Ligand SMILES: Cc1cc2nc3c(=O)[nH]c(=O)nc-3n(C[C@H](O)[C@H](O)[C@H](O)COP(=O)(O)O)c2cc1C
Ligand code: SF4
């Protein structure tokens with residue numbers, strides 16, 4: 001898995017995430033769901049063309065569990 | 073389990089024990105060590121010297137992860153608010169007794185260490201966390217009555233008796249809101265913990281070593297142990313050994329020598345669990361020369377972890393033992409994070425199916441898949457530790473796994489359980 005790039009990274013608060021699965025629908029390239037419906041994130045920096053999608057997924061997470069962390 | 077204070081560790085017999093000297097009363101403690109060594113570390117420059125001394129000593133945390141203590145001190149000391157110190161003496165690990173033994177036999181070394189750590193980071197309060205109902209809180213209060221001159225305010229905090237309640241963010245949560253379940257990060261406690269202050273959380277054994285470094289200096293500390301894991305370490309050795317108990321050893325000592333420190337095996341051994349219930353299984357006799365420290369070693373990446381070692385007789389079933397412990401760990405989940413709340417019981421069910429001959433053709437792959445997706449996805453490292461234990465069992469007992477999956481019944485199931493589990497009567501069900 002490549003860690004290069006400067007885009008933001010997806011992260012989830014595992015306590016507030018309630019497995020709504022919205023994120024996997026909106027960003028299937030970077031979010032898979034496990035057999036219990038919880039997201040498995042690709043934590044690599046997002047490519048520029050996906051950042052808008054990612055922001056949408058973050059905004060649409062019903063429990064505000066999903067976030068974007070800046071790549072330091 | 074009794075402490076064995078008179079059994080010298082191999083190789084470094086004349087240098088040990090350092091911690092377990094048996095001076096449980098303040099007068100004897102001060103007679104051996106002298107006054108709390110604050111004078112050499114006064115002022116900002118003094119505090120910095122103390123932190124640098126701990127960095128130079130190379131002390132690593134004894135609570136399981138082996139994180140460099142000096143680095144944590146420096147981070148907490150650099151925070152903007154006045155920090156607080158939390159001494160973690162809960163020792164929720166069922167296979168471990170070392171912190172209990174330390175608190176009983178060298179309480180003032182722990183208290184010295186906590187006071188010195190507070191001084192080093194500029195904290196004026198120390199929270200001493202111990203499991204409730206164990207008598208340790210009361211004993212500490214008694215010792216503190218004699219220590220009116222300490223430069224900190226002490227708070228003894230009885231914590232619910234649950235495995236996860238002593239995880240560091242759970243302690244922060246408990247101290248702030250009275251609920252001992254882990255918190256999501258960021259922030260990490262060293263950034264923002266108790267009362268949103270930078271919070272130094274250290275295992276009580278770590279703090280006792282810190283005190284010894286302040287008394288004797290970093291070079292003295294480094295005379296024992298390995299270059300990257302110096303000093304001595306307390307280990308709890310249990311299972312099929314003649315003299316189970318707590319021993320002070322040098323990191324780098326081989327597994328075989330540590331078992332010998334506990335009187336050696338009482339019967340032929342098939343494996344040992346090293347590092348407690350977040351640890352790894354290693355096969356015996358193959359791993360008898362494996363040097364144990366906080367640096368990963370061997371095919372399973374074995375470390376001393378929380379210092380608990382359990383010797384498993386050749387006639388016992390390591391998979392059955394693991395299944396039993398995993399059931400316990402799954403039940404101890406704080407049930408806040410899906411991958412832990414649902415994942416651990418699912419893996420526990422797979423393991424139970426394996427050992428009871430209920431496995432189906434998909435079990436092996438399902439186990440492997442599940443073990444691959446759970447770690448790193450909880451708010452705390454509870455699921456990671458439980459998964460590591462199971463993964464190492466499947467490797468160390470690969471031949472047994474094949475037998476079980478082929479439908480053979482397990483004679484090990486009829487053996488007496490070896491890995492200790494707590495009596496539910498002595499544990500709490502609530503988090504408050
Ligand atoms: C589930 C869980 C339980 C823990 N229980 C303890 C404990 O009982 N005592 C302890 O010192 N550390 C425990 N830890 C580790 C602490 O979170 C923390 O890392 C440690 O107290 C830091 O001290 P150290 O740097 O001196 O090792 C636990 C960690 C986890 C994930
Ligand atoms: S949308 Fe939010 S709550 Fe739903 S799975 Fe994704 S992170 Fe979890």
Ligand code: SF4
Nearest residue numbers: 406408409412450452
């Ligand atoms: S990972 Fe498990 S034990 Fe840790 S906070 Fe989440 S649910 Fe609780």
